[in-house]
Amino acid sequence: MAGQLHRRDVVAALLAPRTPDTLVIAGLGSSAWDVTASGDSDRNFCLVGGMGLTAIIGLGLARTQPNKNVLVITGDGDMLMGMGSLATVANVAPRNLSICVLDNELFGETGGQPTHTAGVTDLAAIAKGAGIPLTSTVRTEGELKTIVGSVHNEAGPQFHAIKIMHEELDSPKPPLDGGYTKDRFRIALLGEAAAVGGFRG
Numbered sequence: 001m002a003g004q005l006h007r008r009d010v011v012a013a014l015l016a017p018r019t020p021d022t023l024v025i026a027g028l029g030s031s032a033w034d035v036t037a038s039g040d041s042d043r044n045f046c047l048v049g050g051m052g053l054t055a056i057i058g059l060g061l062a063r064t065q066p067n068k069n070v071l072v073i074t075g076d077g078d079m080l081m082g083m084g085s086l087a088t089v090a091n092v093a094p095r096n097l098s099i100c101v102l103d104n105e106l107f108g109e110t111g112g113q114p115t116h117t118a119g120v121t122d123l124a125a126i127a128k129g130a131g132i133p134l135t136s137t138v139r140t141e142g143e144l145k146t147i148v149g150s151v152h153n154e155a156g157p158q159f160h161a162i163k164i165m166h167e168e169l170d171s172p173k174p175p176l177d178g179g180y181t182k183d184r185f186r187i188a189l190l191g192e193a194a195a196v197g198g199f200r201g
Contacts, residue, residue: 001143001168002091002103002104002105002106002118002163002164002165003103003138003139003162003163003164003165004139004163005138005139005140005141005162005163005164006044006164006165007030007034007102007104007143007164007165007167007169008034008037008038008078008169010034010102010144010162010164011031011034011035011037011038011102012037012038013144013145013148014071014073014148014151015034015035015038015039015158016102016148017148017152018071018152019068019069019089021067021068021069022042022043022068022070023043023045023061023065023068023069023070023071023150023189024041024043024044024045024071024072024073024156025045025047025057025058025061025070025071025072025073025074026044026045026046026047026054026073026074027047027049027051027054027055027072027073027074027075027078028047028048028049028050028054028074028075028078029048029075030075030102030169030171031046031054031074031075031078031102032046032047032048032173032174033091033146033169033170033171033173033174034073034102034145035073035174036104036172036173036174037169037170037172040175042174042184042187043188043189044060044174044185045057045181045185046174046181048173048174048176048195051077051078051081051157052078052080052081052082052172053078053082054071054072054074054079054082055079055082055085055086055099056076056082056085056088056089057072058070058071058072058087058097058099059085059088059092059094059097062094062096062097063092063094065189066094066095066096066160067097068096068189069096069098069152070094070096070097070098071098071100071102071151072097072098072099072100072133073100073102074099074101074102075101075102075103075104076101076102076103076104076105076106076115076117076123076161077106077107077115079099079101079123080115080116080117082119086099086126086127086130086132086153086159087130087131088125088127089130089132089157089159090127090130090131090157091134092155092157094156094157095155095156095157096155096156097156097157097158098104098151098156098157098159098160099118099127099157099158099160100151100156100157100159100160100162101123101159101160101161102162102164103117103123103161103162103163103164104163104164104165104167105117105118105166106112106118106166107167108150117161122137122157122161123137123161124137124159124160124161127159127161127197128159132157132158133151133157133158134154134156134157134158134159135158135159135161136159136160136161137160137161137162137163137165138160138161138162140165144162147160147162173190
């Protein structure tokens, strides 16, 4: 059953405690718009069209940046396509990775068809079964407050499925030039010399 939490409020709460050492990987479509609505940042990397890749990209980043906190924010459709990544996350076990799934039980980018989470599929149970030690399903403001503290203060890997309502919202876009976005993120992380082929501002 889909939740009653508002997606933009959830994402704003998740991002409010972030520090310069927090790197955010956002999934395609609504997740990217939600993260951007909370404020564009050169330490956000939004996968505008890469479905199923968000968690595994977050894992790669967490492995290469062990002193940074990596927060993945994505949707249920994206996570269902990339479920195998949860087994890899569990086995690699990066202490600095949190995955938060905004679960409205719909494929929002293709017309609102129900995802498997509208039926019997439980993403938090799958993550737990894969071996991720800290998992939850969030339905209330109180539970959200608890996992915000966990995401920013406790060791991972951790996985939280956050049940949200379906809403038709505006779509504030992050930068859509892939080369620019890549260079911007690399420079924020590694300095000016990290831009391959020059920064396209």
